[in-house]
Amino acid sequence: MSEKIQGMNLQYICLKSAVSLKKKIAGILGIVGFASVVVAAIHLYKGQIAGALIFSAIAAACGYCYAFFTPSNLGGVIAFLSHVTGIIALYYSGSSLYFSIPYMMLPFIAIILRNVFLEKLGYNVGLWIEPLILSSAFILYLAEVIMNHQLEPGVKAFPLVYFAATGLITYEILIDGLKMNNKVKTGLGMANGEMAPVFCLQNENNSTVCLADFAEKNNILLIFVRGEWCPMCHIMLRTYMKESAKFRAKNVFLLVIGPDPTGVNKKMAQDLKLDFHILSDPELMVSHSYRLKIKAGHLAHASKYNKEKEIPLPASFLIDKNGIIRYCSNPGKIGEMIKLPDIFPVLNSLEAASQSKG
Numbered sequence: 001m002s003e004k005i006q007g008m009n010l011q012y013i014c015l016k017s018a019v020s021l022k023k024k025i026a027g028i029l030g031i032v033g034f035a036s037v038v039v040a041a042i043h044l045y046k047g048q049i050a051g052a053l054i055f056s057a058i059a060a061a062c063g064y065c066y067a068f069f070t071p072s073n074l075g076g077v078i079a080f081l082s083h084v085t086g087i088i089a090l091y092y093s094g095s096s097l098y099f100s101i102p103y104m105m106l107p108f109i110a111i112i113l114r115n116v117f118l119e120k121l122g123y124n125v126g127l128w129i130e131p132l133i134l135s136s137a138f139i140l141y142l143a144e145v146i147m148n149h150q151l152e153p154g155v156k157a158f159p160l161v162y163f164a165a166t167g168l169i170t171y172e173i174l175i176d177g178l179k180m181n182n183k184v185k186t187g188l189g190m191a192n193g194e195m196a197p198v199f200c201l202q203n204e205n206n207s208t209v210c211l212a213d214f215a216e217k218n219n220i221l222l223i224f225v226r227g228e229w230c231p232m233c234h235i236m237l238r239t240y241m242k243e244s245a246k247f248r249a250k251n252v253f254l255l256v257i258g259p260d261p262t263g264v265n266k267k268m269a270q271d272l273k274l275d276f277h278i279l280s281d282p283e284l285m286v287s288h289s290y291r292l293k294i295k296a297g298h299l300a301h302a303s304k305y306n307k308e309k310e311i312p313l314p315a316s317f318l319i320d321k322n323g324i325i326r327y328c329s330n331p332g333k334i335g336e337m338i339k340l341p342d343i344f345p346v347l348n349s350l351e352a353a354s355q356s357k358g
Contacts, residue, residue, distance in 0.1 A: 026069040033062030033078040040085040044092075052089040053154070056082050057161040064111075064165040068300075071231040076112060079165075083108050086162065094150035099140055104159060106137035107166035114173065118235050122333040123314065124177040124184070130170045138163060175298045180313065180334045183294050188331040189315050190290055196222070196319045197289035201257065201279035204266035209255070209279055211323065218253045219326075219350065220319040221338060224292055224312045225258040225278075228268040229301040232335060233258075233314060237272050239337055244275055246340055250347050252318070257281050259305050259312060287312035318343055320350055 036059035043051035059082035067075025083104050090100045110133035114121050121129070141163070145156050190196065200210040214220050223240060225233040240247075240254060247254060254276035258265060265278040279286075284306070287293045296302035297309040305311060314335040318327035326346050329336040 026066050026072075026075075029062045029066040029069070030072075030074055030078065033059050033066055033075075033082070036062060037078060037081045037085060040082070040089070044085060044088055047092075049089055049092050050154075052085060053093070053158050056086040056089055057158060060086065060162050060165055064169065067111075067231075068169065069229075071229065071234045079111075080108060083162065086158070090155065090158065093152070093155040094148065095155070096144060096148060099144035099148070100159075103137040103140040103144070104162060106133050106140075107162055110134050110137075111166050111169055115232060115235060118232055118335060119239075119337060122330075122335040123232065124180040124334045125332075127174055127177040127181075130173055134163070134166060134170050172298065176296075179294065179296070179298065183313065184331055184334070187291065188313065189292055189328060190317060190325050192325055192328060194325050196220075196317065196323050196325050197286070198323070199279075199281075199286045199289070201281055201286065202262050203277040203279050204262055204269045206262050209277055211319070214253060214321070215323060216321050218251055219321060219347070221247060221252050221254050222290075222317045222319055223254065223256045224287060224290065224315045225256055226311050226314060227258055227301060227305075228260050228264050230314075234268075234272060236314065236335060236337055237268075237274060241272065241274055241276075243340060250340065252343075252347070255279060257286055257312070259284060259287070281312070284310055284312060290315070290317070318346065326350065 036055045040052045040055035040059060043049070043055060059078060063075050063078030063080075063082055065075075066072070067079060069075075087097070087100050087104045090104070091097055110130045113129065113133070114123075141159055145151070196211065198211050200208055200212075203209050211220065221240075223236070225237065227233070237256065244254060256274075256276065256278040258278055259281055260268070261282060262280045265280055268274075269278050281287055282305070284293050292313045292315055293310050294313050295309060296311045299309075299311070302309045302311045315331070316329040316336070316338045317325050318338060320326050327338065327343050329338055
């Protein structure tokens with residue numbers, strides 16, 4: 001047992017070091033990206049178009065890398081500003097705004113679209129959307145390259161930096177969604193009417209929280225997230241936070257389970273200003289018992305959790321006072337959020353059943 005505890009402690013230390021290193025790298029990229037946007041704007045003001053093109057490209061690369069390594073919105077802001085300075089620099093280089101605005105902005109729109117419409121798209125619905133938008137932008141780019149003979153070779157190559165950055169992220173979104181869909185086909189998550197697997201895990205304050213603590217007292221909305229690195233998980237938790245008081249008024253307590261250690265979860269809870277606990281499931285034992293564990297070797301973040309490169313899938317379950325699952329998020333749309341109107345009929349029937357027993 002002591003060897004197992006030592007192994008877990010070593011895993012926590014390694015994971016904490018990896019997270020710390022990741023944040024340092026992301027911080028450097030953020031600073032370089034923001035500085036590059038400023039320098040690009042200065043070059044534009046001075047009419048130095050070549051410098052504006054170079055620093056806009058650097059800002060785009062750093063901005064998208066920063067967005068990839070951290071859920072912060074700053075990376076998106078830097079990337080957006082790099083697109084704007086890039087469009088202006090292209091215009092002064094002889095590009096037509098009728099071409100450059102669409103093919104420079106559409107890739108950015110493709111990247112943020114799923115975050116904006118997370119509730120409708122989830123992680124795995126409409127996977128053709130991002131590739132279609134990016135392909136349309138690239139066709140417009142090729143059209144200008146062919147038709148506009150004023151552009152210098154360096155200017156023609158400039159937008160390729162943006163296509164490379166957004167293309168890599170689009171590829172990851174596509175592969176991620178396809179792997180999720182394959183998991184759905186083989187059976188994903190618990191079903192209504194099943195007994196919820198019991199568990200005891202450490203919360204962000206290193207206190208033990210068990211599902212049995214709420215037996216005969218509270219209904220539980222159990223929310224699984226992929227980790228603190230996941231931007232869409234942050235969106236999901238912020239959305240639940242807005243409705244937290246309404247859930248509690250209906251005697252529904254929110255609990256989140258993720259693979260990160262308690263220290264990382266505490267920082268995430270503070271950053272998102274959550275009033276519910278995030279429980280640490282570093283070995284994914286609870287995620288496995290709820291049939292949510294999936295191999296994710298295609299994700300750079302997954303390798304830090306275990307040798308098998310596994311992470312939990314986002315899902316939510318309404319568990320009643322008797323430990324029975326009464327409502328599940330749609331397994332066909334990974335990341336679907338349960339809303340109070342969705343479960344009002346279920347809660348009302350549970351209250352009616354409780355009163356009839358009383």
